[in-house]
Amino acid sequence: VRNFKPDVIGFSCYIWNYKETIKFCDKIKKINPNILIVLGGPCVSSLQYSKEVLKKNPSVDVVVRYDGEVTFYEIIKNLVDSNRNFSNILGITYRNKNKIVANPPRPLLENLDEIPSPYTSGIYEKYILSENSKHLTFFDPTNFLMETSRGCPFNCSYCFEKNRSSGKVRFFSLERVREELNYLSTRVKTINSIYFTDSIINIKKQRLIELCEMLIQKKFRYSHIYFEIRPEILDSEMIENIRKIGNLLVECGIQTTNKKAGTIIHRDFDENAITRNIKAMQEKGIRVVTDLIKGLPGDNLAGLKESLYYNFKLNPDLCVCFTLQIFPGTEIYEMCKKYHCKFDENNFNRIISSDTWSEKDLDRASRLVKLIQNFQYKKNILNFILRYSYLRLVIARTIYNPKAVARSFINKVEQLIGMI
Numbered sequence: 001v002r003n004f005k006p007d008v009i010g011f012s013c014y015i016w017n018y019k020e021t022i023k024f025c026d027k028i029k030k031i032n033p034n035i036l037i038v039l040g041g042p043c044v045s046s047l048q049y050s051k052e053v054l055k056k057n058p059s060v061d062v063v064v065r066y067d068g069e070v071t072f073y074e075i076i077k078n079l080v081d082s083n084r085n086f087s088n089i090l091g092i093t094y095r096n097k098n099k100i101v102a103n104p105p106r107p108l109l110e111n112l113d114e115i116p117s118p119y120t121s122g123i124y125e126k127y128i129l130s131e132n133s134k135h136l137t138f139f140d141p142t143n144f145l146m147e148t149s150r151g152c153p154f155n156c157s158y159c160f161e162k163n164r165s166s167g168k169v170r171f172f173s174l175e176r177v178r179e180e181l182n183y184l185s186t187r188v189k190t191i192n193s194i195y196f197t198d199s200i201i202n203i204k205k206q207r208l209i210e211l212c213e214m215l216i217q218k219k220f221r222y223s224h225i226y227f228e229i230r231p232e233i234l235d236s237e238m239i240e241n242i243r244k245i246g247n248l249l250v251e252c253g254i255q256t257t258n259k260k261a262g263t264i265i266h267r268d269f270d271e272n273a274i275t276r277n278i279k280a281m282q283e284k285g286i287r288v289v290t291d292l293i294k295g296l297p298g299d300n301l302a303g304l305k306e307s308l309y310y311n312f313k314l315n316p317d318l319c320v321c322f323t324l325q326i327f328p329g330t331e332i333y334e335m336c337k338k339y340h341c342k343f344d345e346n347n348f349n350r351i352i353s354s355d356t357w358s359e360k361d362l363d364r365a366s367r368l369v370k371l372i373q374n375f376q377y378k379k380n381i382l383n384f385i386l387r388y389s390y391l392r393l394v395i396a397r398t399i400y401n402p403k404a405v406a407r408s409f410i411n412k413v414e415q416l417i418g419m420i
């Protein structure tokens with residue numbers, strides 16, 4: 001900040017970096033109070049919370065709510081043209097002298113292709129792949145994020161998607177996705193992984209099939225590909241196309257098998273469809289990770305044990321059981337009073353107790369989950385690494401990028417030692 005002397009600094013806020021970000025903002029303002037500090041990201045995007053963020057943190061000047069590209073551009077343009085008059089910029093909450101002002105929401109950008117691609121526009125190359133970016137030591141430039149859609153038609157009460165897009169899913173055109181993948185396959189030397197950020201990649205069957213065809217290209221056969229999927233809405237044709245990718249890891253949200261909790265979070269457990277489709281993927285050798293949430297309102301220790309037992313029977317490559325986090329701007333945040341949910345603001349908003357969960361039970365649940373996950377990890381790691389597709393991947397990566405392979409091997413050994 002002292003050397004570069006910026007006029008504006010923007011931060012992306014997620015639940016995992018929000019508190020640290022605020023500390024940064026305070027330090028920046030001490031160095032130069034004239035720097036405009038803009039926050040964006042899911043953690044600060046809800047209307048109500050954006051006001052609270054500004055009220056509690058005098059070092060923050062503007063909060064951008066939800067989609068940021070056009071809004072951030074307008075803020076910068078406005079700074080250049082009219083010197084901090086933000087009254088006409090939609091989708092922001094900001095400080096105007098001593099008042100906190102929330103402008104009306106910005107209508108959703110319908111044509112996502114209007115957003116310049118970070119890859120094909122050359123931005124990625126300029127700032128991340130170039131020699132000038134060597135100082136970004138925290139950043140592994142062999143891992144890539146790809147976004148082919150935004151939004152989700154479901155409305156799980158713990159998730160912020162509903163407020164962001166009111167159930168609407170918007171898509172980048174497949175031509176653009178193809179161009180981005182072409183860019184990666186021709187311009188980037190090592191692609192360790194591609195993580196698709198789409199909330200539900202299988203929301204449209206034909207698109208998924210076309211995407212799979214793009215990924216079957218030779219260049220991506222040596223990279224890890226990650227999809228987030230709703231297993232209930234898969235079918236055999238989708239599964240067959242996913243299989244062809246070969247080195248794919250599919251993450252399936254199950255969250256809970258408990259009926260009461262499922263109703264509260266608007267996520268009914270469709271046992272037949274989930275079991276059928278996960279089994280079908282496993283039979284075809286697709287690696288599956290299932291997700292559960294512990295601490296949901298309506299659920300309890302006995303309910304969680306049933307969810308874990310169901311997952312155990314499914315025998316996925318990994319079952320991850322997260323602790324419920326209560327995000328501002330979600331329905332569950334509003335429901336806290338009704339279900340007496342207490343959460344810890346100093347521990348990433350993790351649930352502490354509720355009507356159906358005592359602190360003791362949550363603690364027992366955490367210990368149980370740790371035990372099961374350790375056991376499962378040790379049991380499955382051998383199956384996992386002996387799989388043909390994985391061995392092929394490791395051999396190819398060792399030839400292409402021996403340093404990266406050595407680094408990830410050391411990480412894995414450290415993890416294993418930590419678990420023992």
Ligand code: B12
Nearest residue numbers: 010011012014015016040041042043064067068072197327
């Ligand atoms: C990829 C991803 C991950 C990856 C991260 C990889 C990486 N290198 O970033 C992994 C798998 C590691 C991950 C893990 C977790 N994740 Co995650 N993840 C995502 C996912 C699927 C995509 C994020 C993304 O890049 N989206 C695309 C970009 C373009 O969208 P965006 O980030 O929202 O940004 C837009 C706006 O918010 C805004 N904006 C963002 N920043 C800024 C900054 C400025 C200045 C401005 C003006 C605007 C702006 O403009 C952007 C463009 O419109 C999202 C869900 C989703 N579909 O977005 C969840 C999501 C971000 N994850 C979430 C969570 C909860 C987690 C976990 C905590 C889960 C858990 N319980 O353990 C972990 C914690 C990770 C950690 N570090 O501790 C939540 C965060 C909720 C919150 N309130 O913060 C999300 C939103 C999922 C959800 N629906 O609830 N995650």
Ligand code: SF4
Nearest residue numbers: 152154155156159199
């Ligand atoms: S949790 Fe997944 S399925 Fe549910 S609303 Fe969020 S993105 Fe959609």
